[in-house]
Amino acid sequence: MLGETIRDIGILIVVFGPLDAFFQKERPSFLLLALVVAFGLLFIAVGIILEAEE
16 A cells, blocks of 8 residues: 555655746756656656565
8 A cells, every 4th residue: 555655755846846846936957856756757667566576
């Protein structure tokens, strides 16, 4: 259950992080946006690994 929750959080970060940045008046830097997506993908990978171990 923990793995599924972490995976879902990662999906939300990957989807809504860039979407939020798109609608801001001042656009964040590309590096910051890449870091947000990278952390989201990391959460997804950790979630999948934890689910596979259960």
